[in-house]
Amino acid sequence: MSGTTADLSPDVQRFAIRGRVWQLTDLGLQEALAQIHDTAERPRCLCVPTGIEMYVARHRHYLVKRMPDTGKCHHPLCPSYEPDNAYSGLGDLVGDAVLETHPGHIKLRVDFPWTRIHGRAVARGEPDESGEVLVTRRRMTLRAVMHFLFEQAGFNRWTPAMAGKRNQGVLCKYLLEAAADIEVKGKSLAERLYVPEPFNESAKADIAQRRRAKLAVLQPHDGQAPLALVIGEFKACERGERDCRIWIRHMPDAPLLVDARAWDRLARTYAAMLEARDADTSHPVRLIMAVLIHARREFTYEIDAASLMLVSEQWIPVEGAHELPLIDGLIAQKRRFLKPLRYDAKAAAAFPNALLLDCGTTPVPLHLISEFMSPKDRTLKEKAIHADGKSNIWYWHTAHPIPPLPLQTSGQHL
Numbered sequence: 001m002s003g004t005t006a007d008l009s010p011d012v013q014r015f016a017i018r019g020r021v022w023q024l025t026d027l028g029l030q031e032a033l034a035q036i037h038d039t040a041e042r043p044r045c046l047c048v049p050t051g052i053e054m055y056v057a058r059h060r061h062y063l064v065k066r067m068p069d070t071g072k073c074h075h076p077l078c079p080s081y082e083p084d085n086a087y088s089g090l091g092d093l094v095g096d097a098v099l100e101t102h103p104g105h106i107k108l109r110v111d112f113p114w115t116r117i118h119g120r121a122v123a124r125g126e127p128d129e130s131g132e133v134l135v136t137r138r139r140m141t142l143r144a145v146m147h148f149l150f151e152q153a154g155f156n157r158w159t160p161a162m163a164g165k166r167n168q169g170v171l172c173k174y175l176l177e178a179a180a181d182i183e184v185k186g187k188s189l190a191e192r193l194y195v196p197e198p199f200n201e202s203a204k205a206d207i208a209q210r211r212r213a214k215l216a217v218l219q220p221h222d223g224q225a226p227l228a229l230v231i232g233e234f235k236a237c238e239r240g241e242r243d244c245r246i247w248i249r250h251m252p253d254a255p256l257l258v259d260a261r262a263w264d265r266l267a268r269t270y271a272a273m274l275e276a277r278d279a280d281t282s283h284p285v286r287l288i289m290a291v292l293i294h295a296r297r298e299f300t301y302e303i304d305a306a307s308l309m310l311v312s313e314q315w316i317p318v319e320g321a322h323e324l325p326l327i328d329g330l331i332a333q334k335r336r337f338l339k340p341l342r343y344d345a346k347a348a349a350a351f352p353n354a355l356l357l358d359c360g361t362t363p364v365p366l367h368l369i370s371e372f373m374s375p376k377d378r379t380l381k382e383k384a385i386h387a388d389g390k391s392n393i394w395y396w397h398t399a400h401p402i403p404p405l406p407l408q409t410s411g412q413h414l
Helices: 027-036 144-154 169-178 201-218 260-269 271-274 321-330 374-390
Strands: 013-016 020-023 051-056 063-065 098-102 104-106 114-118 180-186 225-226 227-241 243-248 256-260 285-297 300-312 354-356 364-367 394-396
Touching: 013 027, 020 027, 027 354, 063 201, 063 285, 104 144, 144 169, 144 180, 144 227, 144 285, 144 300, 201 225, 201 227, 201 364, 227 260, 243 260, 243 285, 256 260, 256 285, 260 300, 260 364, 271 285, 271 300, 300 321, 321 364, 364 374
Parallel strands: 104 180, 256 300, 364 394
Antiparallel strands: 013 020, 051 063, 098 104, 114 225, 227 243, 227 285, 243 256, 285 300, 354 364
């Protein structure tokens, strides 16, 4: 029983429940959580001496989750820790486009609809719900929704225990689990989200059948074509005379069609990301696509809108190839860190390129200054470095050798 253990590994979360201390791996924890589920009692996370209230949720089994607006109260090494919103683009969206209406339920306001009226293109920001009042408020783009899903699923966070454990199956599992708690325009995001499961030639027919069942939501009705969100790793574009076939990894038998002129616009917009895949670097990079699709006809899927995002070999989102040496270096040195995401901010330079979580009770911002930055981004980065203060700051001019990282403290977080 964990009530007597002295193991305070930073990767193991501990909870106080009715006077006993439990770890996530303890036998009997599910029974203990069942006893307080649907009661006023709350488990307390013991990452700090005073403890922090959590709540119990149930999906396929009981889960202990962070209470709204308490993430920054946890110790940086705690799995429930969440940095101050000012460290990323999420800060501009919380309370307006991101609403946690009650524990375990998040509502997103987005700038795209879930339906496409035949003969009309998808209109950005156009409400598709009768009675929706047009007021001035932020709405999330496709990129911001993708960033939010990756953050909720924990892919912007790294601990040494994650080494060798991230793959397509893990990506699929945790993105869908994160989507289960999210509502978009009155619908569960999980109902409209498709993430390819790992492809296996011997199970090809079964995988295809599950995909068709999931995308049956695209069946047109009443003159409207429903839309679904597909998130996967971009593999290639096969150009035709009028259309392009977009191939997503782990979907070798289901290309996504897009108008050739639309693809040209997309390629111009995301030229830097497409070029990063072929950059002369020893640091592998993946290109993730988030696309809204509709059914052009039976079992033929067409892209209506798309956004791209670079991720490292370990599926950690990055803004560009310049961040890969830092991210891979932190992993190689077995550091614990978090990658702040841009969301819909005009520039990522205003935020740290990473937050070190293993330097005590306060995260340490890490900043990069590249000679390839625009003058505007360089000014923003220098302001961010100055704002973080001299006593708790680390920065690297990438034209020079990387300076020593801040010292790692003891693994114990109490």
